[in-house]
Amino acid sequence: MVKVTISDVAEKAGVSKSTVSQYLSKRYQHMGTDTRSKIEQAIEELDYQPNVLARSLKQKRTSTVGVIVANIMHQLSTEICRGIEDYCQEQDINVILCNSDEDGGKEQKYAEMLQAKQVDGIILLPTGKNTALYAKLAKHKYPILFMDRRVEGVKADTIVVNNRESIYAAVAHLAEQGHRQIAIATAPLTISSRVERTEGYRKAMDDLGLGYSERMIINAEISSLKDRFRELFTGAEAPTALIAGNDLVLLEILAVVKEQGMRVPDDLALVAFDNIPFAHLLTPTLTTINQPSLEMGRKAAELILRRIRSEAEDLEPTELVFPCELAIRESSELILHNSGT
Structure with a gap:
């Protein structure tokens, strides 16, 4: 033929x-x-x-973008990837998705693989463990974009949320409900978002005159959280409210709450930072700090494609900070028991 x-x-x-x-x-x-x-x-x-390959060689582009997420198990990561893929599909751009599992070695391996495949640019939810690699890519004007997490000292397009302000609003809400002993739990402080959320908690507790001890702040590996929570809830200074730093932290605290027969919000008020798809189905319904993840994903794809297509090598990096929404539900509100009136 x-x-x-x-x-x-x-x-x-x-x-x-x-x-x-x-x-x-x-x-x-x-x-x-x-x-x-x-x-x-x-x-x-x-x-x-x-002949797509011949045309891409002529244009020195492959119409492909790489995405490296730190942990695909996070609802946030899944929704961001959906937003990226939706926008890229509209633009006839292919997407290669990689999952680093918060492992710096895997992240570097994937970055090298994507470059070998000559992808036009890479969107990263960075582990924070490969600063030299990120800096090298940025120095050589390779199109990269950081999602969810800032990388200090590397000039690149970045999309994050207002972590400090969002946690501050959550603490203020809990304080309005009468809580004084408020705790926060995150994974280790190896990335900017967890650092900022912890800083937002400290500032809110200080500004609102709520005394707190360091034992109320947990920054630990997910695998050790159940033990840390059990320890936290023993003694006279157990918290009456807790903010879970993400969805995986929430699952660990829910397991301990069930294990110890605690009632939410009577014994412990709960707020979770992340988009929890079943939040409105729980009993009681769960208060969450929602991130506009789909919109963030679409914007990330738009920015990386703008940089790929730009003829100007000195295009200044863009940082976008998206606001979060505190969705107040039953898990953090005082329950008024029926007094017969």
Whole structure:
């Protein structure tokens, strides 16, 4: 079978090869709708299959973006990836997804693999353990974007949320409900988002005049959280409210709450930082700090593609800070028991 070429399409459509090439590259600015229709019809009738590899080599692009997430088990990561993929699909851009498991070695391996595959750019939810690698990519003007986590000292596009302010609002809400002994739990302080959430907690507790001890602040590996929570709830200074730093931390505290027969919010008020899809289905319903993750993912894809397509190598990095929403539900509100009135 004779392979149909771009010349065959041009001849059948009655246009030049360069016009067909512009059509295939979606450069329609100076192309009339009639011309586009003729080319589209010629491609369909001839069953022409464009040589994507040859075109990408000519353009020095592969129409592919790499995404490295730190932990795909987080609801936030899943939703961000969905937003990225949705936008890229609309732009005819392919996405390669990698999961580093918060492992710096895996992250570096994936970054090297993606570069070997000549992806046009990489979106990272960074482990924070490869600063030299990030700096090298940025120095060589390789398109990278940091999601959810800042990397100090590396100039690159970054998308985060207002972690400090969001935790501050959660502490203030709990204080309004009468809580004085408020705790916070996160994974280790190896990334900016956890550091900022802990800082927001400290500032709120200080500003609101709520005394707290260091035992009320837990920054530990997920695997050790149950033991830390059991220790936290023994003694006279047990917290009456707790803020879970993300969805995986929440699962650990819920397990201990069930284990010890605690009642929410009577014995312990709960707030969780993350989009918890079942929050409104729990009994009681769960107060959450919601992040606009889908919107963040779409914006990340838009920014990385803008940088990839930009002819200006000195394009200044952009940092976008998205606001979160405190969705107040039953787990953090005082329950007024029926007094017969």
